[in-house]
Amino acid sequence: MASKKKKAPPPSPQSLGLPTGGVETHAHLDMEPLDAEVGAVLDRAVAAGVSRVGQVFLGPAAYKDGKAKFADRDDVFFILGIHPHDAESANGVNLDAIAQAFHADPLIKALGEIGLDFFRDWSPFEAQRIAFREQLSLARELDVPVVIHSRDAAEETLRTLDDMGFADRPVLWHCFGGDANLANEIVARGWLVSIPGTVTFPKNEAMRRAVAAMPLGAMVLETDCPFLTPIPYRGKTNEPAYLAFTAAEVAHIRDIEPAEVWHATARNAAGFFGLTLPSHT
Template sequence: MAKKKVRPEPESLNLPLVGMESHAHLDLGDFDGDREAILERARAAGVSHLINVFLGPDAYERGRSLFDDHPEVSFLLGVHPNDADRLTDVALARMRDHFVADPRLRGLGEIGLDYYWERVPHDIQQRAFVRQLELARELGLPVVIHSRDADADTLALLTENGFRDYPVLWHCFGAGLDLARSVVDNGWHVSIPGTVTYRRTDDLQAAVARIPFERLLLETDCPFLAPEPWRGKRNHPALLAFTAKRVAEIKGRSVEDIWRITGDNARRFFGL
């Protein structure tokens, strides 16, 4: 009989309570059975604050009350590019009203372009992206970007619409040095997911090595993309500790330093 793989728990890293999870989907059904326990584990692993991402106004209206007893959780709200055909005038007006009414909503996201799935025509995605960028600028809110197989067009729309040196965060960064340079040169930030711990991600690891410390954030994108040694399992915010550990190895700093630096960067980016 094969031995069961023994995986270290994130609490074993003994990180201080200064880390920040910049992108989670804890409102999804994957967490319906143990959401409270997952939030407790995040704190035990050193995560002081979390950003939960609501994919559209329906998700926000349905799920915001899940976090009524958790002031450490703030929110993003945005229509994902794969749902861009649902961004009607009514939906956009609802989003505007929610942003005005709820101080826990800290930015527009995740918004952008996704040419991988081809679920929505590119022109409709682009139109929805620009409309949400306009809303972010109107309200003075940060923007969190989803870009998959669409980096050239995403960069073009951001720069054409005057978002250079605006608070923009490139969510779930998985590319190499060229895109990292473009993001940094435009004055934007980069969020590193658990994929940085995987083998055969040399381009991503090379980019992380060169991205300035002050532009780095960490995320899980849970329940997806669990880092090693939990790859293939459900991801959750406590596992962010292992992403921090790998980034620390790449950057030649202690994991405590990276934990604090990326946490401070996230709090500053989201105005917390």
Template sequence: MAKKKKKNRALPQSVGINIPGVETHAHLDLEDFSEDLPEIMQRAKESGVGRIGNVFLGPQAYHQNKGLFADYPEVFFLLGVHPNDSGEFVEEDIESMRAAFKADPRLKAVGEIGLDFYWDSVPYDVQEDVFRKQLVLAEELGVPVAIHSRDAHERTLEILEESGWSGKPLLWHCFGGDTETAKRIIDHGWYISIPGPVTYKKNEVAQEAVKSIPLDRMVLETDCPFLTPEPWRGKRNEPAFVVFTAAKVAELKGLEVNELWKVCSDNAHRFFNLRDCSD
């Protein structure tokens, strides 16, 4: 008789990471984490996650929520108006972001910014306008950008090429594309961030692409609470789970997991200009 079995899922500590590394993209200020942030930070530390990039979805979220991380100097910040929110963008947002970056050394990159043609709730021309304005701001501030591009690779690449971003510091967040798209990103001198879905069995296209990405250009992320990797797929994602993504990428690259983890962490330090936890 078929009895519903409770799945015994591996814990992130079981991956065996032995050096602190970097999870480059989390949304820990969302409601999903309001109940248990201290436990989440503890599990991240115990699993080998030494630094976490928290992504604030616009200046309002930044001002409201940055205080959540007052006791966690290992968290650094990204700030940008997400394409899905660009309908509510106002010109003052740029001034507000400029002031924030000048005042707060924990802010390391403008992002996530870009285009989302999957959720087309905001007209494309509005998304593009808000995207371009934030590219200009990042250039002025001299900070890297993190790109969100969903069902919009072609147009995103066009805009970045037109804006002269080739060769400038750019991270393609949540990469799920094919080998050809990866090559185009790499050819511009940019970095690629690998999220949890690379662990899914049927995701051969992204797995093949990951094999093709040079080791010195990749970083790892969760995009939590979304995109949970195996074996926790279906549950809420959290920073500790990035080590499962590391294990899969290491397997694809034919490396030992700690070796891969160290390379990706070094890349993240270089890309985001991270030094120690006090900056």
């Protein structure tokens, strides 16, 4: 009986040969299983060309408990806010704690991820609406960028941002999964669109058409790790190093070189978050 051929392992992120300077705009490195090996995860990202990683803390308690994990890393910046799933915790005490953290810690670069999630009912929709508006008001008060979570709620998310006067303010639409019409709505307001690893999934045709059509200057990249792992590692834990595969797929869709996507999205992210990147980026 003939032995079965072993399946070849997927290529490593380093094998794509992307240069230093990439920016991972959205990671949850304080979540399992990544929290057990933060240093190694970040070292693998550096080896794959990722120079900056945005660590998202979902609330002031997570920030207080988790920030020390990154004390010896100069490649990590922070994003802090109350997720719509936790909307009922957006009380005065926690909002005050977020404001104090922004004043005290220059590594916190944006308020997020905040917004609306009508896909799941893990938090009452009305509580989400209140929390969203209160955090948008706080962002205006602090004069900081916002990172938006919107799932099955695009129309209301856009309307809320418009009502709160956020057109032409610094807004990043996290984990974009929509079509070209939604991308146009976002870009027309002067905001950025963040492309996750799901763009590598063959069935996401509408999203791929949106990525082909939108301006490269309106785009950044993210993993949303440990979730949404791109092909060829789909089904495994996501991590910042895999951002390289998302960049390569965006480049393939747009028929340009991966390094062009890598550098352009890094510049866009640096401008949004106020980051310093390697001089050649």
